[in-house]
Amino acid sequence: MALTAQTKDICLIKIMNQRPVYIDLRKIKLPMSAFSSITHRLSGMYIFFISLPLFSVLLYLSTKNKTAYENLYDSLNTFSLFSAFVIISFLILWYHILTGVRHLIMDFFHIGETLMGSYxxxxxVLVIWTLSSCSLIGYIYL
Incomplete structure (x- = not known):
């Protein structure tokens, strides 16, 4: 007995309706490697849209003239919302670099391609980033 296109569509709809749908990302149990991959992509978007323009403006202000450099130096040396924003942007860039190196090692050298290896x-990478971020913040503010 051959199935018609309509009965195939009905069977497909029944199968699709039986699958659980979790739109809430807090309820989905992601593997650590998937979390790392997603945050790598998000950090890349943050770098492209926020950090690159910010660092470009900072580079421009630091090379404009001596007074602009001194004003920028003073604003970054005092604890303010601006200096915290710059440090957070730098730490996101550092995370993106570390996870990018992890992905390159996995792609080119085939190290850590198993589920446990990627975990x-x-x-x-998360531990190295956390330790280096805490040491950088401690060095700057303590």
């Missing part, structure tokens, strides 16, 4: 490499 441990993403944990390693």
């Amino acid at each position: 441990y490499s993403s944990i390693f």
Whole structure:
């Protein structure tokens, strides 16, 4: 007995309706490697739309003249919302670099391509980023 196109569509709709749909990302149990990959993409968008223009303006202000450089230096040396924003942007850039190196190692050298390998490499990158970020913030503000 051959199935018609209409019965195939009905069967497909029934199968699609039986699958659970979780739109809320907090309810989905993502593997750590997927979390690392998603945050790498999000950090890339943040860098492109926010950090690059910010760092371009900072570079322009630091090379404009001596008074602009001194004003920028003073505003970055005092704890303010602006200096915190610059540091957070730098830390997001640092996270993006670390996860990018992780992805390049996985792609070119085929290290950590298994589920456990990618889990441990993403944990390693997250720990290195957290420790280096805390040490940088401690060095700057303490």
